[in-house]
Amino acid sequence: MRVLRPFDPWKSELCTCGFKLSFNPYTGCAHRCDYCYATYIPRFWEVREKNGLFRNLRRDLEELSGGEVISMSNSSDPYPPIEKEKEITRNCLKLFREYDVKLLVVTKSDLVTRDLDILSEMNAVVCMTITGCDQLERYAPKTEKRIAAFKRVSEIMPAVLRFDPLIPFLNENRLNLIEACDPDHVVTSTLKLRRDSFQRISRALPWLAERLKKLYFDEGEKIGAYWYLNRERRLRMLKIVEDFCSSLGISCAFCREGLDFRAESCDGKHLALKKVNRLGN
Ligand code: SF4
Numbered sequence: 001m002r003v004l005r006p007f008d009p010w011k012s013e014l015c016t017c018g019f020k021l022s023f024n025p026y027t028g029c030a031h032r033c034d035y036c037y038a039t040y041i042p043r044f045w046e047v048r049e050k051n052g053l054f055r056n057l058r059r060d061l062e063e064l065s066g067g068e069v070i071s072m073s074n075s076s077d078p079y080p081p082i083e084k085e086k087e088i089t090r091n092c093l094k095l096f097r098e099y100d101v102k103l104l105v106v107t108k109s110d111l112v113t114r115d116l117d118i119l120s121e122m123n124a125v126v127c128m129t130i131t132g133c134d135q136l137e138r139y140a141p142k143t144e145k146r147i148a149a150f151k152r153v154s155e156i157m158p159a160v161l162r163f164d165p166l167i168p169f170l171n172e173n174r175l176n177l178i179e180a181c182d183p184d185h186v187v188t189s190t191l192k193l194r195r196d197s198f199q200r201i202s203r204a205l206p207w208l209a210e211r212l213k214k215l216y217f218d219e220g221e222k223i224g225a226y227w228y229l230n231r232e233r234r235l236r237m238l239k240i241v242e243d244f245c246s247s248l249g250i251s252c253a254f255c256r257e258g259l260d261f262r263a264e265s266c267d268g269k270h271l272a273l274k275k276v277n278r279l280g281n
Pocket of ligand 1: 029030031032033035036037038074075076077108
């Protein structure tokens with residue numbers, strides 16, 4: 001079974017990533033974010049190991065031509081709590097280093113700092129999601145922990161802040177998170193809703209759900225399987241973040257919005273194409 005697959009975010013026409021490969025060392029995610037987009041996958045909250053992972057990964061790596069960027073992970077997190085003991089992601093990183101892979105590590109966990117010894121020797125970028133919405137990310141490491149981890153990462157190697165999703169009335173004005181992290185690049189996007197994620201948000205924050213209902217289901221638009229805010233509202237929220245980043249000299253891009261941005265890539269891939277080790281090793 002292939003474990004490196006072309007990234008295809010729910011076949012979204014609004015994706016601007018370009019070609020990259022997607023890799024999930026685990027199946028399922030323990031962070032259980034209420035707004036998660038991947039919960040159409042059966043038993044998604046149960047983190048499972050994959051049979052024959054290392055054998056399959058090595059076989060897929062053998063077939064690469066050398067220029068591909070691998071994104072780990074897009075529909076799970078490579079650092080669930082069991083990774084502390086299992087070290088599956090850590091061992092995958094060793095394989096990636098052996099094959100000189102260009103890598104984006106997408107996570108909400110401070111455990112990524114454990115692997116800086118390996119990551120700093122690679123063409124790698126750590127993309128940490130920090131939304132400031134602990135109320136909707138109850139099982140993920142808290143915001144303060146993530147900020148501290150982010151700073152540790154960025155002392156050593158390129159670090160991308162995923163200020164994503166932007167949720168109206170909740171975190172759309174939390175620009176201080178960008179200042180606190182001082183990232184190399186920011187990726188942001190507005191919240192997309194499915195019925196199941198809306199129900200979870202309604203249970204966690206009923207006051208918010210009441211306000212989102214009108215914005216999304218009355219005034220918003222359905223694109224593919226997701227409810228979006230209307231284009232004007234999205235553009236307004238995203239521009240505020242982009243302008244703020246620009247005032248700090250930080251590049252900024254949008255994810256699955258179908259709107260133009262000025263950065264070299266949306267996902268921070270441009271940073272993975274060059275090896276940057278800030279310790280000078
Ligand atoms: S970390 Fe990502 S994949 Fe995991 S539950 Fe949260 S949004 Fe979903």
